[in-house]
Amino acid sequence: MKNQTLEELTRSTIKKFNIRISKKFGQNFLIDEKALDNILYAAQINKDDYVLEIGPGLGILTKLLCDNAKHVLAVEIDKHLVDILRINLSDYSNLGLLNEDILKLDIKKELKKSFKEKKCKVVANLPYYITSPIIMRLIEERQNINSMTLMVQKEVAQRIAAGPGGKQFGILSVAVQYYSIPEIIAEVPAQSFYPRPEVDSAIIKLTLRQKPFISVEDEAFFFRVVRGAFSQRRKTLLNSLYGSDLRLEKNDLEKILINCEIDSRRRAETLSLEEFALISKEIELYIKKQSTSNLP
Numbered sequence: 001m002k003n004q005t006l007e008e009l010t011r012s013t014i015k016k017f018n019i020r021i022s023k024k025f026g027q028n029f030l031i032d033e034k035a036l037d038n039i040l041y042a043a044q045i046n047k048d049d050y051v052l053e054i055g056p057g058l059g060i061l062t063k064l065l066c067d068n069a070k071h072v073l074a075v076e077i078d079k080h081l082v083d084i085l086r087i088n089l090s091d092y093s094n095l096g097l098l099n100e101d102i103l104k105l106d107i108k109k110e111l112k113k114s115f116k117e118k119k120c121k122v123v124a125n126l127p128y129y130i131t132s133p134i135i136m137r138l139i140e141e142r143q144n145i146n147s148m149t150l151m152v153q154k155e156v157a158q159r160i161a162a163g164p165g166g167k168q169f170g171i172l173s174v175a176v177q178y179y180s181i182p183e184i185i186a187e188v189p190a191q192s193f194y195p196r197p198e199v200d201s202a203i204i205k206l207t208l209r210q211k212p213f214i215s216v217e218d219e220a221f222f223f224r225v226v227r228g229a230f231s232q233r234r235k236t237l238l239n240s241l242y243g244s245d246l247r248l249e250k251n252d253l254e255k256i257l258i259n260c261e262i263d264s265r266r267r268a269e270t271l272s273l274e275e276f277a278l279i280s281k282e283i284e285l286y287i288k289k290q291s292t293s294n295l296p
């Protein structure tokens with residue numbers, strides 16, 4: 001048993017429990033020791049740590065987390081896999097298993113129940129079909145999370161960590177960088193998984209910021225402006241904002257951008273987070289002024 005590779009172990013578990021691998025749930029199991037080591041090293045798990053794992057699958061990463069952390073809460077959507085995990089990891093008294101969809105789960109409540117008021121570290125080899133929604137959902141729970149060490153599609157990791165100026169910089173980069181500091185830890189080739197996916201992956205670590213990167217008065221409005229600016233990537237900033245749900249006149253938007261000293265012919269992907277914040281502040285001010293001047 002000792003000399004069994006992770007691939008052999010994965011194949012034999014699948015056979016033993018007659019598992020039907022679900023494409024729908026993004027089941028690509030990690031079979032690469034080096035990638036597992038990289039995840040653990042990047043996550044810096046120690047015996048004081050509370051860990052939330054999403055999608056434990058066959059439990060290879062889960063077992064390592066349990067060996068190293070104080071307590072692990074693992075959320076798995078697939079009932080059959082949860083039943084198997086309950087058998088295979090029954091020795092671990094520091095593991096809690098939930099058979100739930102992470103996107104439907106009351107994460108705040110469950111974290112409180114399992115970890116009391118302690119902040120946790122998230123570690124996961126994420127299912128690719130819902131990577132961005134999961135990351136955004138976890139960011140909403142940032143009060144209870146220190147860091148997230150995640151295996152994601154390589155292209156998504158690059159988009160998250162991208163700086164302004166390139167094609168990869170977009171809403172996901174702005175949203176994640178506003179709340180966290182991303183760091184790509186390592187690239188992981190497709191053959192590190194069973195079954196082999198069609199894309200390569202990367203391990204990314206997001207360290208949650210105590211305070212957002214820039215100070216913004218109305219976060220929801222800031223993200224509305226960011227969405228508006230990126231709504232038509234091929235167009236100039238002026239035309240994208242004009243075509244967005246902000247519903248402002250073109251010449252007003254032009255004045256606002258002049259006030260911000262930002263060239264209206266630039267494209268959204270060239271703007272820094274500070275410039276987005278400035279534009280959003282100026283648009284908000286403009287809308288406020290408009291509404292007070294319309295008062296009887």
Ligand code: SAM
Nearest residue numbers: 025028029030055056057076077101102125127
């Ligand atoms: N952690 C395992 C590993 O590294 O080999 C499995 C990773 S596999 C890429 C993704 C896992 O997430 C699968 O076990 C899948 O069933 C589970 N999953 C998919 N969608 C989920 C959801 N919405 N909520 C919770 N788990 C989910």
